[in-house]
Amino acid sequence: MGLPSEKEKGKGPFFASCSIEDAVGMVRHHPIPCMFGLSLLFFMGVEYTLSMVPSTSAPLDIGFILTHRLHTILASRLALNSFLAALNTVFVGMQTIYILWTFLVEGRPRPTIAALFMFTCRGILGYSTQLPLPEGFLGSGVDFPVGNVSFYLFFSGHVAGSMIASLDMRRMRRYEMAWAFDVLNVLQGIRLLASRGHYTIDLAAGVGAGFVFDILAGQYEESKRHVVVQQQKIQ
Template identity: 60%
Template structure:
């Protein structure tokens, strides 16, 4: 049996050798990605190292019953749209088409049939509703002009210019027939009951642009009022057969789209993205015009 001093020296040499081996392995493995060993009881292909995105059987987690329930709970809107896709894929191949000699089928016209009959029997009511609608259009126009001239916020005006230009192009490209039950009035806008494009509704799109601008600057109550009047306007246009339902729906989308495009245009010109005020050069031009006037 070696003396205690010799045994201690041998233990120190063995410890140093073990430490040197560990350091060597660390240096050799430096910079390499080390994956943890699988737990006991798991086998290859059990989904280890998949970041939790796949189940133990190799399927994506959302394909399991629990995963599908979680997706439905967290993302109900895409699920509803997916169901709508499946529904209308079936409708597309089974719905009968309207014959070429028949009038267009419009569910909005069917829903407002009683209102249409009541307005048709009272010409004075038709003129009154047309006049009120024209006043609402004037309110939209006045607000948009006020925003650019008095408050120097051109976004709504630019969106309106884009919207009406696109509406004119689409109206020239595809002209839908005027509904046979159309109730015109000399008080309607355009004033004098002149001809106008049906697709899409500039009445609705203009109100959407104005309301979006109001929300942007915190005029929430005024925006809610315009939304309510826009809804009433849409019902009146359907009852008087001044627009098809699709004209109104696309009018809402057009208002939102061109408001967004106008905002992107102003952002590209380094205009303040908060309230979208005029750029410095525009303000100088407006200021010089005020001085000269």
């Protein structure tokens, strides 16, 4: 069973014409939306029955729980923490170089536009709701921002920048580079959680932001091409 066509939508309520076979076909041909529907019911049950975290307690973060052992290791070995922070800073430099390279050398501004959109939005959101620094934060002078200065927690610019670069690599069929960036991004996320430099939601939102702002940058480019075409037609 496929989704209803435009003509079929005008024949009355969609559910009125459904049969058991149609329902089975929906599950067979559209398993992902059906799975999302079940997850909606599950998480509604979880949300309405969980005990809220008191305002006097630290936030409950599953990522922090999963990386507790690694956090303990880094807290007892600050040199290792600084070494991983330095590697992470190198990775941020790789993202920056690639994004600037696409614009300055290859003449493709989409990743740069996406990054500018992303960091502007991150600045607005990060300033609007300033989250408390996670307990047990392990800073380092070689981490980015360099010097262990203040920074926005929501959302992760580290993760979003890597996603923007990775998406562009896939668009240009640089698949090996894209997979390498994705692996490094996952390792970066684990390191940020273990050092308590970000909450889990910061990283998840960073992934989404990378996709969203890449799409917006593409739409911006397309709108500018449309304007140029219209101007050429007028001339």
